[in-house]
Amino acid sequence: MTGSAPGELWWRGGVCYQVYVRSFADSDGDGVGDLPGVTARLPYLVSLGVDAVWLTPFYPSPMADGGYDVADYRGVDPAFGTLADFDALVADAHRLGLRVVCDLVPNHTSDRHPWFREALAAPPGSPARRRYVFRPVDDHDPDRPPNDWRSAFGGSAWRRVPSPDGWPDEWYLHLFSPEQPDLNWDNPQLRAEFRKIVRCWLDRGVDGLCIDMAHALFKHPDMVDAGAGQHIEFRRNHLMPFFDQPGVHGLYRQWRTMVDAVPGERALIGEVCLFDADRQARYVRPDELHQAFTFELLECDWFAPALRDTIGRTLEAYRRVGARPAWVLNSHDATRTVTRYGSGGGGPRAARARAAALLMLALPGAAYVYQGEELGLPQVDLPDEALRDPIWERSGRTVRGRDGSRVPIPWTADGETYAFSPDGADPPWLPQPDGWGAWSVQRQTADPASTLALYRAAIRLRRKVGENIGAAELTWWDAGPDVVAFRRGDGFGCAVNTGGGAVPLTGVGRVLLASVPAEPAGGALLLPPDAAVWFIPA
Numbered sequence: 001m002t003g004s005a006p007g008e009l010w011w012r013g014g015v016c017y018q019v020y021v022r023s024f025a026d027s028d029g030d031g032v033g034d035l036p037g038v039t040a041r042l043p044y045l046v047s048l049g050v051d052a053v054w055l056t057p058f059y060p061s062p063m064a065d066g067g068y069d070v071a072d073y074r075g076v077d078p079a080f081g082t083l084a085d086f087d088a089l090v091a092d093a094h095r096l097g098l099r100v101v102c103d104l105v106p107n108h109t110s111d112r113h114p115w116f117r118e119a120l121a122a123p124p125g126s127p128a129r130r131r132y133v134f135r136p137v138d139d140h141d142p143d144r145p146p147n148d149w150r151s152a153f154g155g156s157a158w159r160r161v162p163s164p165d166g167w168p169d170e171w172y173l174h175l176f177s178p179e180q181p182d183l184n185w186d187n188p189q190l191r192a193e194f195r196k197i198v199r200c201w202l203d204r205g206v207d208g209l210c211i212d213m214a215h216a217l218f219k220h221p222d223m224v225d226a227g228a229g230q231h232i233e234f235r236r237n238h239l240m241p242f243f244d245q246p247g248v249h250g251l252y253r254q255w256r257t258m259v260d261a262v263p264g265e266r267a268l269i270g271e272v273c274l275f276d277a278d279r280q281a282r283y284v285r286p287d288e289l290h291q292a293f294t295f296e297l298l299e300c301d302w303f304a305p306a307l308r309d310t311i312g313r314t315l316e317a318y319r320r321v322g323a324r325p326a327w328v329l330n331s332h333d334a335t336r337t338v339t340r341y342g343s344g345g346g347g348p349r350a351a352r353a354r355a356a357a358l359l360m361l362a363l364p365g366a367a368y369v370y371q372g373e374e375l376g377l378p379q380v381d382l383p384d385e386a387l388r389d390p391i392w393e394r395s396g397r398t399v400r401g402r403d404g405s406r407v408p409i410p411w412t413a414d415g416e417t418y419a420f421s422p423d424g425a426d427p428p429w430l431p432q433p434d435g436w437g438a439w440s441v442q443r444q445t446a447d448p449a450s451t452l453a454l455y456r457a458a459i460r461l462r463r464k465v466g467e468n469i470g471a472a473e474l475t476w477w478d479a480g481p482d483v484v485a486f487r488r489g490d491g492f493g494c495a496v497n498t499g500g501g502a503v504p505l506t507g508v509g510r511v512l513l514a515s516v517p518a519e520p521a522g523g524a525l526l527l528p529p530d531a532a533v534w535f536i537p538a
């Protein structure tokens with residue numbers, strides 16, 4: 001909560017809104033969201049009060065993994081628009097006072113990227129193959145991959161491919177789908193090419209780059225087995241020989257120097273998922289990345305002692321390196337909070353998601369809001385035939401994957417696609433459930449008790465309060481075992497009740513904002529279960 005504190009850099013305490021481009025707004029009626037759609041909706045983001053917008057990959061891609069399989073790092077996929085559309089988006093965003101962050105996917109390319117096509121057409125050991133991670137086939141055991149690494153989407157992380165002109169077959173590594181071959185970051189030429197790619201987006205005016213799988217670029221030099229404990233759900237794969245290898249820090253130091261030399265406050269943001277606050281914090285040392293996603297809150301149960309412990313350890317680890325967390329509760333990879341924290345579409349579930357939002361937005365550091373989170377959208381249970389996430393097929397149709405958090409946004413209460421697409425358009429790429437309009441921006445804008453109204457009020461207040469408390473650290477406030485409570489300086493307090501019963505809270509002067517109606521009586525406030533309040537201490 002420091003976004004607009006005088007002299008504070010925008011990314012250190014700002015609120016950044018994540019747009020999953022494919023599902024945000026479709027301008028041309030093909031059922032797929034696009035860049036002009038985003039541009040048209042930028043005023044909505046201004047009304048929400050966020051500082052920045054982060055666009056998930058819109059680059060040319062065969063879409064084996066929703067665009068995280070990039071075939072050209074410098075272009076725009078025709079489904080999403082053109083480079084001119086991108087430039088128009090950036091110009092409009094800047095005119096409206098919004099920063100723009102793009103995704104950068106350096107761990108792997110698409111198998112259709114010219115580099116990979118060139119590699120397949122070239123013999124083993126050639127420079128083209130050295131851009132990727134190829135390994136020879138063992139003649140004695142030709143079906144056994146080079147090691148036991150598993151793809152995050154299921155199955156082995158290796159695929160065997162033929163070589164040209166009678167050369168022997170080789171294996172190539174893919175930590176994700178086989179259509180996403182891993183790049184070889186030990187190769188200096190590859191590093192040089194990526195410096196130019198980073199530079200190209202900075203020159204186009206982006207304010208930040210979000211580095212996908214930032215902890216995965218370098219692999220253990222001996223490619224040792226990972227052993228038991230590998231997990232198909234890739235976010236839980238940590239301390240593996242394909243994650244958090246030392247080389248990555250040198251790379252980010254180089255990038256940091258390069259980015260800081262460009263005028264403007266540009267930021268490198270890492271998707272680092274290590275679930276070890278100290279290891280995580282090493283990525284945001286003063287000469288490395290500006291920021292790294294803090295998934296600890298997203299992974300934490302709705303249980304006050306766990307939340308206090310997680311928040312405390314995270315803040316302490318970041319403080320030691322002089323950085324601040326970038327909290328995340330929702331993303332295009334996670335089950336939405338409304339569903340994750342309970343059961344059902346409304347009621348207590350929604351109550352927890354609302355309270356969690358006030359918790360996240362009160363913490364020191366930046367916050368990321370994923371599209372639809374501000375509408376309290378639930379995870380959608382899609383029919384089998386609608387599923388597009390590669391996890392579904394790769395897991396032998398046992399893991400449904402992430403599509404349920406990617407359903408197109410309802411903008412209006414009624415209409416064929418709730419105004420996601422223009423009238424008469426093709427059906428949305430993922431079906432919207434019946435009644436989706438109840439969650440729409442239109443419906444919630446008219447309702448002062450809506451989740452959208454809560455987010456708007458919270459983000460506005462956060463900015464205002466932030467001006468006064470600046471970078472004030474968090475001081476815990478003891479309000480009983482079921483309550484996560486803290487102050488930020490003298491002027492701001494936050495309390496969240498995760499327990500089953502109402503808890504009296506003393507020392508509350510004035511309530512600034514609450515996730516459910518709550519008023520103090522005689523210096524004490526009865527905080528209902530699954531509720532949060534922001535207040536000025538007495």
Ligand code: GLC
Nearest residue numbers: 065068105176212213332333
């Ligand atoms: C990141 C993205 C995820 C993608 C993966 C592979 O974790 O958030 O959606 O599947 O990287 O690129």
